[in-house]
Amino acid sequence: MAAPPTTQLPAFLNQTRAQLxxxxxxxEWQQRNRLLQGTQSPTSPSDPxxxxxxxxxxxISARNRYLNVEPYAHNRVKLKVAGAANDYINASPIVLGKRRYIATQGPKDTNVNHFYRMLAQECSGPGxxxxxxxxxxxxxGREKCFQYYPLSAEESPLVVPDEDEDEDENEGHVAGDHFHGEVxxxxxxxxxxSRSEVRSMRLRTRTSTEGGMTGNETLKREKEIRHLLFSGWPDVLIPExxxxxxxxxxxxxxxTLNQAPSTNGHASATNHDSQSNPRIIHCxxxxGRSGTFIALDYLLSLLYAGELDHLAEDGMDPIxxxxxxxxxxxMMMVQGEAQFNFLYxxxxxxxxxxxxGGSQV
Structure with missing residues (x-):
C-alpha cells in the first residue's frame, strides 16, 4: 500500500498561470515541428x-470530418479488409501506461460501417x-457527429449499411466481405x-467469405456495447x-464498465490492470475533448494509486x-490552453x- 501523500501540494500542482x-x-511548438517534419520527404529512397x-x-480525405485532423500514418487503426480495399479510418490507438484507448472523430454519415467494423475488430475481448x-x-447549428446509434426503441435496430453495396468513387476499393449488421x-x-445518457446496445454483424471448403459462407457475430453520451462539454472549452x-x-x-470480468464479480474503478478492451473515445x-478526457482518466488513475505522491522537486510534471x-x-490532443489548464x-x-479525506469521486 502506498504511503499517504503529503498535505503540501506537489510542485507541478503549484505552478502559476504564467508557468503553465x-x-x-x-x-505547441513541439507539435508544429512534428507536423512540419511530417510533410518533408526522406532525403533518399532508403530513408524511412x-x-x-x-x-x-x-x-483518405473523403473519410475525414476535418481536413486538418488526421492520425499519423505510423499510429492509426487499420481496418481489417481484404486485398487492396481501403483500410483507413480516422482513429488512433492510444497507450498510456497499461491503459488503452482509441481516439477517433465523430462518425460521418458515410463512416457508420467503418466505425462499427473498428469496434468489432478492436474490442474483441470479454465484456x-x-x-x-x-x-x-x-x-x-453545425453537425459535429452523425447519429450513428438508435436514440430510442422506435429507432431500433439501426442498420449498419453494407459498404460494398454503396461504393463511392472517392472511397477507393471496397472491403469485399460485405460487412454489415444492425445495432x-x-x-x-x-x-x-455523471449527467450522461447510458445506452446498452447489442451489435450484430455479418460478413461473407468466398471460396471456402463449403463455398460462400456468412460469419455472424454479436457484441455488447455501453454507450455513454455526455453533452455538458462545449467544443474547445471546458465543463463548468x-x-x-x-x-x-x-x-x-x-x-468501471470496461473492467474485465472478475472471478469474484468485483471491479475497481481505479485498477490499472483489469481493462477488458480499449475504450473508444470521441468528440x-x-x-480536444477526447484528449482531455483520456489524459484525465490516466492521471486520476495515477493519483488514486498513489503514484503521484512524494514526487521529487526536480521539475517533473506528469501532466x-x-x-x-x-x-x-x-495530433492536437488536449487542443486548447483552457483544456490544458483544466487538467491542473x-x-x-x-x-x-x-x-x-474526501471522496475520490
Missing part, C-alpha cells in the same frame, strides 16, 4: 518516412465495448451523477459548474508529460480532496 502558459506554448507523416489522397461520446450531434437498443437511462464534477464521475463510470474531431505523450500518438485544476482539486 509557457509549458503550453512549448508543447517521418514518424509524423500522414496519409494523403482523395480516398462490452465502451464508447464515450463527448459531443452533441449538432452544436451552434439494437436494449435500454437507455440517465445517470444522474456541476458538469465538471459530472465529468469526473463519467471517467469512473466508463472505467467531433477526436482531439505536461502526459499531454506530450498523447500528442506523439495523435482538476488534479489539484482531487489531490486536496484526497489528502483531506
Amino acid at each position: 502558459h509557457a509549458k503550453f506554448v512549448d508543447l 518516412p517521418s514518424p509524423w507523416s500522414r496519409l494523403t489522397g482523395d480516398a 462490452p465495448a465502451v464508447v464515450v461520446m463527448l459531443t452533441q450531434t449538432h452544436e451552434a 439494437e437498443l436494449q435500454s437507455v437511462e440517465v445517470d444522474g451523477s 459548474g456541476e458538469d465538471r464534477q459530472a465529468l469526473i464521475q463519467l471517467v469512473h463510470l466508463s472505467n 467531433s474531431a477526436g482531439v 505536461a508529460e502526459t499531454v506530450d505523450l498523447l500528442r506523439q500518438q495523435r 485544476e482538476v488534479l489539484r482539486e482531487r489531490w486536496e480532496a484526497r489528502v483531506g
Whole structure:
C-alpha cells in the first residue's frame, strides 16, 4: 500500500498561470515541428518516412470530418479488409501506461460501417465495448457527429449499411466481405451523477467469405456495447459548474464498465490492470475533448494509486508529460490552453480532496 501523500501540494500542482502558459506554448511548438517534419520527404529512397507523416489522397480525405485532423500514418487503426480495399479510418490507438484507448472523430454519415467494423475488430475481448461520446450531434447549428446509434426503441435496430453495396468513387476499393449488421437498443437511462445518457446496445454483424471448403459462407457475430453520451462539454472549452464534477464521475463510470470480468464479480474503478478492451473515445474531431478526457482518466488513475505522491522537486510534471505523450500518438490532443489548464485544476482539486479525506469521486 502506498504511503499517504503529503498535505503540501506537489510542485507541478503549484505552478502559476504564467508557468503553465509557457509549458503550453512549448508543447505547441513541439507539435508544429512534428507536423512540419511530417510533410518533408526522406532525403533518399532508403530513408524511412517521418514518424509524423500522414496519409494523403482523395480516398483518405473523403473519410475525414476535418481536413486538418488526421492520425499519423505510423499510429492509426487499420481496418481489417481484404486485398487492396481501403483500410483507413480516422482513429488512433492510444497507450498510456497499461491503459488503452482509441481516439477517433465523430462518425460521418458515410463512416457508420467503418466505425462499427473498428469496434468489432478492436474490442474483441470479454465484456462490452465502451464508447464515450463527448459531443452533441449538432452544436451552434453545425453537425459535429452523425447519429450513428438508435436514440430510442422506435429507432431500433439501426442498420449498419453494407459498404460494398454503396461504393463511392472517392472511397477507393471496397472491403469485399460485405460487412454489415444492425445495432439494437436494449435500454437507455440517465445517470444522474455523471449527467450522461447510458445506452446498452447489442451489435450484430455479418460478413461473407468466398471460396471456402463449403463455398460462400456468412460469419455472424454479436457484441455488447455501453454507450455513454455526455453533452455538458462545449467544443474547445471546458465543463463548468456541476458538469465538471459530472465529468469526473463519467471517467469512473466508463472505467468501471470496461473492467474485465472478475472471478469474484468485483471491479475497481481505479485498477490499472483489469481493462477488458480499449475504450473508444470521441468528440467531433477526436482531439480536444477526447484528449482531455483520456489524459484525465490516466492521471486520476495515477493519483488514486498513489503514484503521484512524494514526487521529487526536480521539475517533473506528469501532466505536461502526459499531454506530450498523447500528442506523439495523435495530433492536437488536449487542443486548447483552457483544456490544458483544466487538467491542473482538476488534479489539484482531487489531490486536496484526497489528502483531506474526501471522496475520490
